[in-house]
Amino acid sequence: MPRFNFWTVVMILTWVMLFVLLFIPVGSVLVSSLYDQSGNPTIANYLKFLGEPRFHQAFINTLVVGFGGLIGALLLGSIMAFCVSRFVIGGGRFVSLLAILALVSPPFIGAYSWIVLFGAGGVVRGFLRDMGVNMPPIYGVGGILIVFSLKFYPYVYLMVSGALSNVNRSLEEAAEGLGLTPLQRTFKISFPMVFPALTAGGLLALIHAIADFGTPRLLGRGYNVLATEAFTLYSAEVGSNMSMATTISVVLILVSMVFVLLQRYMSRRNVYHGNMINKPVRIKLKGWRNVLAHVAVYFIGLSGAMPVIISVIYSFRKTSGPVFQSGFALQSYERILFNLGDVVRNSLTFSLTAVALIVIVGTVVGVLVARRTNFNTALLDGAFMVPYVMPGIVIGIAFIAAFNTGPIVLTGTATIIILSVFIRRLPYTVRTTASSLRQISPSMEEAAISLGYSPFQAFLRITVPLIVPGIIAGGMLSFVTAINELSSSLVLYVGSTMTMPVRIYLLILDGDFGTAAALSTVLLVLSGGAVYIAFRFMGRNEQALL
Amino acid sequence: MSYLSVNNATKQFGESFKALNGISVAVERGEFFTLLGPSGCGKTTLLRSIAGFNDLTSGEITLGGANLRVVPPHQRDIGMVFQDYAVFPHLSVFDNVAFGLKPRKVSAEAIKARVAEALAAVRLDAMADRLPAAMSGGQQQRIGLARAMVINPQLLLMDEPLSNLDAKLRIELREEIRDIQKQVNIATIYVTHDQEEALAISDRICVMNAGRIEQIGTPQEIYGNPQTQFVATFVGTLNFLNAGAALDAMLGQLNLSAAAAKSWAVRPEHLDLLVDGAPTSDGATLSGMVSKFTYLGREAHLQVETEVGRLVVQLANPGMAATKAVGETVSINVQPSAPMAFDAEGRRISSKG
Ligand SMILES: Nc1ncnc2c1ncn2[C@@H]1O[C@H](COP(=O)(O)OP(=O)(O)O)[C@@H](O)[C@H]1O
Ligand SMILES: [Mg+2]
Numbered sequence: 001m002p003r004f005n006f007w008t009v010v011m012i013l014t015w016v017m018l019f020v021l022l023f024i025p026v027g028s029v030l031v032s033s034l035y036d037q038s039g040n041p042t043i044a045n046y047l048k049f050l051g052e053p054r055f056h057q058a059f060i061n062t063l064v065v066g067f068g069g070l071i072g073a074l075l076l077g078s079i080m081a082f083c084v085s086r087f088v089i090g091g092g093r094f095v096s097l098l099a100i101l102a103l104v105s106p107p108f109i110g111a112y113s114w115i116v117l118f119g120a121g122g123v124v125r126g127f128l129r130d131m132g133v134n135m136p137p138i139y140g141v142g143g144i145l146i147v148f149s150l151k152f153y154p155y156v157y158l159m160v161s162g163a164l165s166n167v168n169r170s171l172e173e174a175a176e177g178l179g180l181t182p183l184q185r186t187f188k189i190s191f192p193m194v195f196p197a198l199t200a201g202g203l204l205a206l207i208h209a210i211a212d213f214g215t216p217r218l219l220g221r222g223y224n225v226l227a228t229e230a231f232t233l234y235s236a237e238v239g240s241n242m243s244m245a246t247t248i249s250v251v252l253i254l255v256s257m258v259f260v261l262l263q264r265y266m267s268r269r270n271v272y273h274g275n276m277i278n279k280p281v282r283i284k285l286k287g288w289r290n291v292l293a294h295v296a297v298y299f300i301g302l303s304g305a306m307p308v309i310i311s312v313i314y315s316f317r318k319t320s321g322p323v324f325q326s327g328f329a330l331q332s333y334e335r336i337l338f339n340l341g342d343v344v345r346n347s348l349t350f351s352l353t354a355v356a357l358i359v360i361v362g363t364v365v366g367v368l369v370a371r372r373t374n375f376n377t378a379l380l381d382g383a384f385m386v387p388y389v390m391p392g393i394v395i396g397i398a399f400i401a402a403f404n405t406g407p408i409v410l411t412g413t414a415t416i417i418i419l420s421v422f423i424r425r426l427p428y429t430v431r432t433t434a435s436s437l438r439q440i441s442p443s444m445e446e447a448a449i450s451l452g453y454s455p456f457q458a459f460l461r462i463t464v465p466l467i468v469p470g471i472i473a474g475g476m477l478s479f480v481t482a483i484n485e486l487s488s489s490l491v492l493y494v495g496s497t498m499t500m501p502v503r504i505y506l507l508i509l510d511g512d513f514g515t516a517a518a519l520s521t522v523l524l525v526l527s528g529g530a531v532y533i534a535f536r537f538m539g540r541n542e543q544a545l546l
Numbered sequence: 547m548s549y550l551s552v553n554n555a556t557k558q559f560g561e562s563f564k565a566l567n568g569i570s571v572a573v574e575r576g577e578f579f580t581l582l583g584p585s586g587c588g589k590t591t592l593l594r595s596i597a598g599f600n601d602l603t604s605g606e607i608t609l610g611g612a613n614l615r616v617v618p619p620h621q622r623d624i625g626m627v628f629q630d631y632a633v634f635p636h637l638s639v640f641d642n643v644a645f646g647l648k649p650r651k652v653s654a655e656a657i658k659a660r661v662a663e664a665l666a667a668v669r670l671d672a673m674a675d676r677l678p679a680a681m682s683g684g685q686q687q688r689i690g691l692a693r694a695m696v697i698n699p700q701l702l703l704m705d706e707p708l709s710n711l712d713a714k715l716r717i718e719l720r721e722e723i724r725d726i727q728k729q730v731n732i733a734t735i736y737v738t739h740d741q742e743e744a745l746a747i748s749d750r751i752c753v754m755n756a757g758r759i760e761q762i763g764t765p766q767e768i769y770g771n772p773q774t775q776f777v778a779t780f781v782g783t784l785n786f787l788n789a790g791a792a793l794d795a796m797l798g799q800l801n802l803s804a805a806a807a808k809s810w811a812v813r814p815e816h817l818d819l820l821v822d823g824a825p826t827s828d829g830a831t832l833s834g835m836v837s838k839f840t841y842l843g844r845e846a847h848l849q850v851e852t853e854v855g856r857l858v859v860q861l862a863n864p865g866m867a868a869t870k871a872v873g874e875t876v877s878i879n880v881q882p883s884a885p886m887a888f889d890a891e892g893r894r895i896s897s898k899g
Contacts, residue, residue: 447690
């Protein structure tokens with residue numbers, strides 16, 4: 001009989017938790033998709049998906065924005081990675097900061113800022129119209145792709161620059177010795193070595209592009225993807241169709257799963273041939289090449305960070321109702337203070353609660369995984385894919401499907417929003433805790449034991465202090481994810497549980513850009529602060545943001 | 547009864563694999579006792595079962611007469627030094643060393659004094675306030691040593707403490723370890739796979755192979771009088787002599803015989819070159835042709851093809867004149883004490899007629 005100790009209890013609770021928060025929601029989605037509105041089992045929903053042009057179009061559109069986002073991110077990310085890791089670029093750290101800004105700002109802010117500049121009443125468009133140039137507004141697939149490329153290029157940039165700066169220079173020197181030209185060297189030596197990083201980063205961009213809801217919703221104007229279709233079907237005031245929404249969710253999960261598996265396969269091949277001795281050196285370019293490299297890097301970096309810059313500037317503009325006036329004022333912030341305090345408070349309490357849960361549960365389960373090898377790690381690997389294969393919209397719909405009726409009813413509560421964030425981010429914390437524990441040599445604790453500390457004392461005094469900085473940093477990054485979460489909250493919120501991203505989304509739909517900008521700025525400040533604290537604790541490690 | 551005694555220790559991993567297969571050793575107070583053997587022979591397993599990190603499948607361990615196997619590891623009062631140093635990176639050098647004194651209820655002043663003394667012994671007194679992360683491997687291992695010694699343990703265990711260091715530092719630090727151990731006079735079990743290190747540092751050596759003990763003895767006994775073929779080849783090198791008329795003739799000339807002998811061997815350093823023309827008072831002479839000459843500075847190795855096979859002769863302090871060309875003919879002198887005989891099981895047997 002197994003001893004009924006602390007770890008056995010933890011193991012059982014972990015299984016229960018995964019069952020309730022993962023298996024039941026996913027199962028409910030699947031079941032719901034196999035029933036019609038009146039509760040009879042059917043595959044009609046899937047036949048309908050195959051039959052109706054509207055759904056075909058959404059499916060194709062999803063692939064278009066996915067691959068479009070991939071190509072755009074690859075293009076921008078690899079140019080930036082190549083320039084930054086091979087040439088001397090003035091203010092290189094600032095460029096990285098721009099990439100981080102693009103990464104931590106929620107994508108719907110991006111959409112919004114582009115509307116401000118290039119939308120129907122866009123500033124730049126208006127300016128160009130005055131100059132006699134008539135450009136089409138940015139709505140539609142073009143706008144979505146621009147936003148995705150600028151939002152997701154940091155995935156490629158961070159992965160590829162990591163790989164590029166680790167390519168052993170001796171290999172390139174050897175190739176040079178064999179008489180290969182610089183171009184041949186790049187294609188025959190460097191390119192194959194960073195190819196896995198390129199594909200892994202590109203696929204990450206694709207996965208996020210497929211999952212994104214805010215951007216196509218705000219910019220698409222009729223260009224529908226699976227995520228927006230699922231939301232429309234779920235939320236329609238008249239003719240809400242839950243079983244069709246879950247059917248689309250299942251399709252979306254399957255599509256994501258294909259790319260997630262591909263991405264994981266590529267990441268595993270992404271072993272850097274690290275060599276600390278012979279790192280590549282950065283070349284100092286001269287003349288027009290130097291100018292070109294700087295222009296490229298700063299153009300990409302500033303364009304990616306532009307949404308942030310725009311929303312900060314616009315948050316201080318004077319407004320009259322929803323209309324901007326010339327001059328600056330704090331009106332938008334006053335409106336937040338007087339009218340939207342509960343939204344800010346909701347966001348903070350939900351995120352902090354979720355993060356506290358994530359940190360505590362994630363650490364305990366991480367220790368379980370690292371120290372009790374009999375825990376089913378294949379299951380953990382499966383759970384780790386959840387945040388990627390289950391886009392926020394799908395998580396939201398799945399939680400509604402699971403917890404609207406039946407033994408556990410949670411709809412309309414703060415709990416359901418907190419739990420939806422919790423389950424998406426938990427696997428990450430478990431994984432990082434387990435891997436940081438595995439990096440601590442077991443002899444460290446043994447040394448403490450041999451010096452007279454009980455095993456538990458040794459764990460507390462040696463291991464815990466060593467993993468705590470990583471845990472705090474991970475918690476901060478989870479906070480960034482939690483507080484920026486739009487799509488699952490959009491499905492799950494009711495009036496009293498509205499969060500900042502949901503409010504921003506609604507404000508943009510209402511055309512109240514000033515308040516939206518101010519709320520976005522608050523969100524950015526909170527996210528930026530969390531990233532800063534995280535970097536203080538674990539060193540400046542941009543890769544951890546991926 | 548000995549201070550530490552391990553009796554018939556067996557450790558089984560899995561269904562049938564025995565990492566320790568009936569090991570018995572006895573260590574005296576103040577003794578420097580070394581476990582020597584190739585990697586995978588069970589040294590760490592034995593050391594860790596003494597420390598209490600893994601339990602034996604069967605067998606007894608007593609320390610000062612008391613049964614050690616029932617004592618949990620943190621109450622055994624055994625200091626341990628690790629191959630990977632296991633220095634606590636979040637604690638200063640001082641706090642690392644003081645770490646084991648805290649649970650022992652030593653007063654703050656006494657901690658200060660004892661840590662200072664231990665740090666002085668390992669020559670780290672100037673670095674007490676530094677964090678160990680940026681320190682060199684040698685310095686980190688000195689912290690490990692001070693940390694294990696400062697608690698005045700009943701026994702000190704060291705598992706290959708020097709094998710992550712470079713050659714020069716290894717020699718320097720092993721001398722220090724030896725000196726400090728003699729000073730504090732704590733019984734020590736030291737694990738290494740390096741025969742030279744074992745010979746240099748130990749009072750007694752236990753040579754292990756595949757979970758069993760091959761021989762226990764002083765460095766002189768282990769090197770000079772190996773009891774098994776394994777010990778003779780692991781600690782030093784051997785020339786095996788081909789059986790045949792030439793070997794029989796040589797053994798006859800030396801007045802050696804052993805009926806059960808399966809193989810005969812000589813150490814390279816026990817062979818000499820005969821200077822041209824000089825008469826030999828005793829021993830046998832083998833002549834052969836030089837097939838290789840390797841100059842190593844303080845010694846040279848001469849590979850000679852003889853009637854009893856290929857022999858390596860070690861020449862001490864080879865001067866310019868000692869250089870031999872390939873193809874040259876030389877004569878080798880074999881003293882009666884040089885050949886060793888081993889039986890079919892690899893046990894050393896007497897070679898006196
Ligand atoms: N926990 C374990 N499980 C299974 N086999 C082990 C374990 N620990 C050690 N072994 C095996 O026992 C043998 C002896 O190991 P060890 O004592 O570490 O050798 P040494 O320290 O002499 O190099 C090796 O073959 C090793 O693979
Ligand atoms: Mg070992």
